[in-house]
Amino acid sequence: MPKKYRSDAFAAIHETMEALHEIGAVDKKTMREFDEACLTPIHTLAPEEIKAIRLREHISQPVFARYLNVSKNLVSDWERGVKKPGGPALRLLTVIQKKGLTAIA
Amino acid sequence: MPKKYRSDAFAAIHETMEALHEIGAVDKKTMREFDEACLTPIHTLAPEEIKAIRLREHISQPVFARYLNVSKNLVSDWERGVKKPGGPALRLLTVIQKKGLTAIA
DNA sequence: TTTAAATATCATACTTAGTGTGATATTATT
């Protein structure tokens, strides 16, 4: 059984916060700070870490590339440290690292 | 209660496929084709669609940007059609469009 | 055992997505 406590709890709390905001019980500033606090922090990933994430899912570079919607050569470059994943790519990899491939399938 | 039938079913089937592959009952080619078939197809998003996704979540451009791990100006550029989201950014937006913000939180 | 196909490393050249700064205007909040 997959653990989904965190995301389920977050979804529920988020909806509650939205309702409270619409009623006027919570102001925009609080909403914004709440959302910021819910963000999974992002740290740069070392080449080996990226490769480890992929091997953990037991898939090849080409297939992994299609999941991320990037070219297969880019995945190779990441794993060899030739290039480093940027903004949105890093978020994607962080999500997969934490929740697995099925989170974005 | 959030609907997670699809991802739960996929996770279960995926694990079964892996087990069958390790036993030798399923070859690599079949595994690869299976994974490819599980990918949510990606279509380019119009500026209005991107804005719609964000408004649907009731958050501002800056907060949305932090969820995606991109700069706030880029979100503005997307929504005005000045720039178009590429590979990994498109995947991220497609996931949010289908599963909501909590999928990547 | 040979053939074929998938995988992964590597090189090169190119395009544009994404960053960062800063100005402006409008809208909320106190």
Added chain:
DNA sequence: AATAATATCACACTAAGTATGATATTTAAA
């Protein structure tokens, strides 16, 4: 009234990401 958040816009810059193709090794199949 004043402060802060939001959003549009301009500009220059960097490097992420693309595309193609060669090579080598492994893996599957005939």
